[in-house]
Amino acid sequence: MSFLEVFQYTRQESIMHSLDPRAKLLLAIVLAVISLLFLEIFPLLIILAVLIPLMAAAKSLRRWLRSMKGLSVLLIFILIFNTLLSTYPNPLNYSIALVLRLIALMTSFSSFFLTVQPDELSQALIQMRVRFEFAFAMSMAMRYVPTLGQEAYAIMDTQKARGVELDKGNILARIRNIIPIIVPLIIVSIRRALLIAESMESRGFGASKNRTYMEKLSFKKRDWAVCIVSLIALVLVFYIRLYIPLPDWSIPL
């Protein structure tokens, strides 16, 4: 589960953290769209070459590496299965590209989730005219990702203490071992959701139609710059993809 760390907000001072969440959202979407436009190794490497400095600017390169390490089993799995099962002419190339695309997509979104505080996110959504209730639900969901992670570990500990061996046996036994973890996790989450709803209502959630806000987000020059650069990049890449014939970069095998 450690790869989820890269989607978890961390309080830090960095250029990325101080950008307006709306600018970051646009940036993340543009980067993700661009990652989806290519399924060749070389262009995806270029995208990663843009993304990695972004992670560095968010002072989160080490965290990113740790997450990728946690993800490596899945990545290798994707690589092997796609290479074996794919019907494409050059399966290895295709699989490597798929893996790179997954990394690029994860990194794009992580540049957003890693640097946007849940409160900022809901504020951004509200200022984008999303209804408060939805914005709030969104930021609550983000807020509870780490809590859920901790809960999962606590449940694993509890089941281990009862003698459940989580990492023993064949694949079927392991899948069966997930049940004692996943059932309590779901129940605990539902219980907590109900509790939160009750305690919010007892504190007057939704009591007045006109909410006021402590802080308002405002676009600064650099936020505009990020938006403009993102949009230009998007248009440019679309143009390249559609009108410029790309050479065949695949590794000959």
Next chain:
Amino acid sequence: MIMMENVSFAYDGLYTALQGVSLQIDDGEIIAIMGTNGAGKTTLVKHLNGLLRPNSGRVIVDGVDAQHYSVAELAREIGLVMQNPDHQLFLDSVEKEVVFGLKQLGFAEDEIKERTDRTLSSLGIKDLSERSPFTLSGGERKRVALASVLATEPRVLALDEPTIGQDARQKEKLADMLLELNKKGRTVIVVTHDIEFVIEHFSRTIAMASGSIIADGPTSAVLSNDEVIRLCSLTTPQLTQAARSLHTLFPDVHERLTLLSELEDEIVRILGGV
């Protein structure tokens, strides 16, 4: 026998939870661990069955360093019930939940049946055995979680805050069960804030504050010590308070009494005997 030798532990290597904890727990002891929130009590019991491994120092179970055993291996000998029952319950009936723990440890079919029935009745949840744990109240779920470990009668039983959410009668039932297991020679370790519960039933108390053991000894000595009471954020037991006010009037009454029987004896003595 369990020994901890100078055990230190910090969560994520950053947040110190235990600092140089040393203790010895002999077979057949009944021990209470007390301390403020965040004193390291839970961290300590998690070291007993290997859920946490010391950053430095050693945990020795029956003469062998615990790091040579997996949690599952240790769990056969050392049963641990954690605070939150909801982290444990996952089956659709109370009975199945208790049976699961026993099956996990490989008991025979009729033994499982017998133990399940006995444990459920001892904890007063026999009539709930067909119910889904998820429909029960918090206190009942807690007892189901306790039952699922108590039924296995491990050689060492460690309970983290077992009395939370339990009324006085349920606490008594729990205490009776623990004492009975203790009579059978099982070691019982209980983490709790419940000072009256400890005084009545536990012969030894370990008091903790900010990751260290600040007192370890007979319950009456530990819990009548004002410094310990203060550092553990407890209030002086009512009986000790009574003994103290008696002491101001009759200076020969010992002011550090904790047990009802002791106080009774003193009062009888003052009144000139029965």
